[in-house]
Amino acid sequence: MEKGQTIELKAVYKSYRTKTSVSIFKPTYKEIEAIQGITLTHTITENLGIFGKNGAGKTTLIKLLTGILPPTSGEIKVLGFIPYKLKKEFKKQIGLFQGGKGQLIWDIPAIQSLELSRYIYGYSKDEFLQRLADFSKALDIGDELNQPLRNMSLGQRCKMELMFSFLHLPRLVFLDEPTSGLDIITRSNLRSFINYCHQQYGICFVISSHNVKDITDCCKSCIILDKGHILYQGDTNYLLEKYQYDIITINVDSEDMAKEISSKFDGKLNGTQVILETSSSDTDEVITQLLSQYNISAFKLKRKDTEDIFTEILKNE
Amino acid sequence: MSSYYIGLGKQTLKEAMAYRTNFILSFLVILIPLAGELLLAKFVYTKGYQIGTWQLNHLLLYYISATVASEFFAIGTWWDIGNDIKYGGLNYHLIRPYSYFWHNFVVYYSLKLVFIVFALIIAYFAMVIFSGNFIPDIQLLSLLQFFILALIVAPLAFLITFCLSILTFFFMDIDFISKILGVLLPFISGNILPLDIFPATIREILIKLPSAYLVYYPSCILSGNYSWKEFSWVLIEALIWLLIFWILTSILWFRGRKIYEATG
Numbered sequence: 255m256e257k258g259q260t261i262e263l264k265a266v267y268k269s270y271r272t273k274t275s276v277s278i279f280k281p282t283y284k285e286i287e288a289i290q291g292i293t294l295t296h297t298i299t300e301n302l303g304i305f306g307k308n309g310a311g312k313t314t315l316i317k318l319l320t321g322i323l324p325p326t327s328g329e330i331k332v333l334g335f336i337p338y339k340l341k342k343e344f345k346k347q348i349g350l351f352q353g354g355k356g357q358l359i360w361d362i363p364a365i366q367s368l369e370l371s372r373y374i375y376g377y378s379k380d381e382f383l384q385r386l387a388d389f390s391k392a393l394d395i396g397d398e399l400n401q402p403l404r405n406m407s408l409g410q411r412c413k414m415e416l417m418f419s420f421l422h423l424p425r426l427v428f429l430d431e432p433t434s435g436l437d438i439i440t441r442s443n444l445r446s447f448i449n450y451c452h453q454q455y456g457i458c459f460v461i462s463s464h465n466v467k468d469i470t471d472c473c474k475s476c477i478i479l480d481k482g483h484i485l486y487q488g489d490t491n492y493l494l495e496k497y498q499y500d501i502i503t504i505n506v507d508s509e510d511m512a513k514e515i516s517s518k519f520d521g522k523l524n525g526t527q528v529i530l531e532t533s534s535s536d537t538d539e540v541i542t543q544l545l546s547q548y549n550i551s552a553f554k555l556k557r558k559d560t561e562d563i564f565t566e567i568l569k570n571e
Numbered sequence: 572m573s574s575y576y577i578g579l580g581k582q583t584l585k586e587a588m589a590y591r592t593n594f595i596l597s598f599l600v601i602l603i604p605l606a607g608e609l610l611l612a613k614f615v616y617t618k619g620y621q622i623g624t625w626q627l628n629h630l631l632l633y634y635i636s637a638t639v640a641s642e643f644f645a646i647g648t649w650w651d652i653g654n655d656i657k658y659g660g661l662n663y664h665l666i667r668p669y670s671y672f673w674h675n676f677v678v679y680y681s682l683k684l685v686f687i688v689f690a691l692i693i694a695y696f697a698m699v700i701f702s703g704n705f706i707p708d709i710q711l712l713s714l715l716q717f718f719i720l721a722l723i724v725a726p727l728a729f730l731i732t733f734c735l736s737i738l739t740f741f742f743m744d745i746d747f748i749s750k751i752l753g754v755l756l757p758f759i760s761g762n763i764l765p766l767d768i769f770p771a772t773i774r775e776i777l778i779k780l781p782s783a784y785l786v787y788y789p790s791c792i793l794s795g796n797y798s799w800k801e802f803s804w805v806l807i808e809a810l811i812w813l814l815i816f817w818i819l820t821s822i823l824w825f826r827g828r829k830i831y832e833a834t835g
Contacts, residue, residue: 270832313835322662322833345668355835357663359582361589366582373578374667402589 258334261302261319261426261460263294266328268314268482288314289325290482296475298333298426298458301448303469303490305462305564306479312462313352315479316430319460320350333426346375349457351419353431356411358403364414365399368421375422382421389417392450393443409440416444420457429461433468445471466561470494480568497563498534503527504544505552515548575669576677583681598689601638605697608634608763613701623768629794630765631701632708635694636793637762637786642683642690643721644728644785646756648749649679652736656827657743659835672820676729709793716792716802723809724784730816731781737820740827761787781812 268289275282288311296302304312317323318330321337321344330337335344358367365386372382390399393413403411412432420427429448433441449472451457461468469476470490478486478493486493505527506512516523519540521530532540534557544550558566588594609631616627625633652675655661664671698707735752738745757763760782766774777783788805791797797805 317662317833320662320666322665323831324829340665342668345666348666350663350666352659352662352835355659355662357660359586362582362585366585370575370578370582373575374669376574 259298260331260333261294261296261298262329262331263292263318264329266292266318266330267326268311268318268323269326288482289318291328292482292484294477294484294487300475301452301459301461301473303461303463303473303476304479305464305466305469305476307464307568309481310479311482312464312479313430314482316350316428316460316462320348320428346422347425349420349422349424349427351416351427351429351432353412353429353434356403356415358411358414358418360404361402363400363402364406367403368399368414368418371418371421377422385421385423386417388454389421389447389451392447393417409436412436412440412444413447416447420451423455423457425456426458426460429459429463431463431465432461433463433465441465441467448472466564469564470560478564478567485567493567494560494563495534497558497567499531499558500534500537501556501558502530502532502537502540502544503552503554503556504530504548504550507549507551511548515544519544576673579674579677580681583678584684587682587685594685597686598693601642601686601690602693605634605638605693609697609701623765625765625768628702628708632698632794633765633790635697635701636790638697639687639690639694639793640786640789641760641762642686644724644789645683646728646731646782646785647735647752648738648745649675649732649736651675651678652733653739653745656737656739656831657834659833661831662833662835672733672824675733676726679729679732680725710796713793713796716797717789720784720789720792720802720806720809723806723813724789727781727809727813727816728785730813730820734816734820734823737823737827740823740830756782759783760785761790765791779808781816784809784812 266289267287269285269287271283272286273281274284290311292315304315306312314323318325319332319337321332321340324338333344333347335341337344358364368386369382372379386399390396393416395410395413395417398406398410398414403414406414416429416432419429432448433444436444445468448459448461452459452472459472461472463469473490475488476486476490476493477484504515506515507526509526512523512526512528515521515528515530519528519530519532521528530540537555541555612622612627612630612634615622616630622630655664661671664674695707699705702708735745735748738748759766759777759780761777766777766783766787768774769777778787784805788809792802792805
């Protein structure tokens with residue numbers, strides 16, 4: 255595995271001190287263990303999703319990977335660099351977007367503010383205009399470019415900030431809660447845009463989110479974080495298949511029949527209603543058996559959505 | 572990278588001019604205190620009093636020069652830097668391939684440029700009104716010395732501002748510094764009265780403080796005749812302060828980064 259192509263963490267810990275009471279004479283502090291011994295290797299050919307509840311350590315992990323914070327202990331290498339050293343060559347190859355945190359100037363038209371990107375990273379005006387046109391088309395942005403940020407909606411501002419984060423086409427972009435506070439349509443647009451940039455420009459995204467669809471739609475690989483520990487690390491689709499369950503709800507004519515079905519298929523009994531949970535791979539066979547052997551009066555099939563799956567993994571731990 | 576700082580300077584100027592009324596009326600902030608100082612000085616002298624050994628025309632020129640100098644070399648705590656540290660805006664700056672110090676230097680002086688131009692215009696008209704000449708009574712040598720000193724004092728002024736602002740790493744809220752400076756600085760920098768009129772012991776201390784190099788010395792140089800020898804000493808002492816604050820700022824930045832919380 256080429257070193258400049260990876261994100262590597264070895265036994266990384268990060269703790270910080272937070273004030274727990276305000277006092278002129280003796281304020282008290284508490285040590286928070288945000289990241290607890292994470293070891294991880296990821297090749298930047300695929301996007302990586304970081305999923306977890308609030309306070310799981312997602313944002314801290316992003317800050318460690320970008321070099322904003324140093325680890326308390328352990329080793330981190332991103333694209334062959336130690337992030338915290340913040341070498342210029344490293345900084346040129348990364349981008350960062352933090353949901354809800356602005357980086358553009360509010361009072362001048364967005365296009366003028368976005369142009370700072372080409373001054374920072376030193377690419378030509380033609381390249382800037384070409385990328386801007388391409389990104390604007392993908393994000394469905396029109397005349398808004400000529401408006402100051404202060405006159406834009408949250409969704410429009412978010413699009414501008416997102417564009418600014420990787421107009422310089424870095425190899426690696428960190429997105430921290432990119433869809434936080436946005437409506438469903440804008441979220442969907444942003445996810446499509448991220449996938450477009452990954453395919454078109456080969457940008458690898460590391461996306462931290464507590465919105466499951468951000469991860470499942472954009473990232474082939476994912477990690478699930480909880481209290482600073484990794485609960486799962488690997489292929490997103492494998493995770494979904496492994497935990498994918500279907501819920502079959504049936505109604506039969508008699509309670510005896512319901513009891514029989516419940517004991518045979520290990521279901522939950524509720525009068526003449528039985529609720530069965532089956533792994534998705536077995537669902538077809540179970541339904542065939544039920545329909546051929548019993549007189550079913552009502553039948554409902556529900557597939558667990560991805561959010562349920564991630565929630566269940568977090569609950570079980 | 573220099574193209575970045577030029578681009579940033581242009582954007583900052585555009586931003587400053589986004590609100591034209593505020594922009595244009597800002598000159599009152601410079602005009603009103605200067606008018607007050609000049610009228611007060613004139614009133615004092617017409618009553619037969621004298622401030623130190625200063626002749627009225629030299630004192631008026633001193634005040635006009637002090638107005639220009641205090642715009643060129645203002646110090647304080649800078650809200651932008653404090654907020655970046657307190658609320659995590661620094662995160663974005665840290666991961667970009669430029670120096671946070673020079674980024675802020677450019678923004679600071681681009682915003683200042685507007686006020687410096689206003690100050691120069693006001694200073695010119697004040698000189699014309701009080702001297703009755705359209706050509707200000709300033710020696711070319713004095714102007715040359717002022718601009719040489721400005722090359723040292725402008726970075727020094729920003730370095731002090733940066734140094735005070737990054738104390739946010741340690742105290743989170745540094746409003747108290749602004750308040751203390753707001754009260755003390757006009758006196759100790761020579762903005763209200765030339766430092767040489769204070770009693771000897773106090774004067775000896777005040778003229779060695781870095782604040783003296785921000786207003787007092789530049790104003791004295793513009794309003795009087797400094798020999799090259801005297802000027803060289805001022806320049807060397809300003810350079811020493813520049814070095815001291817450079818070291819101090821580097822230490823504070825290094826230590827501050829270690830405890831930076833990167834909020835958000």
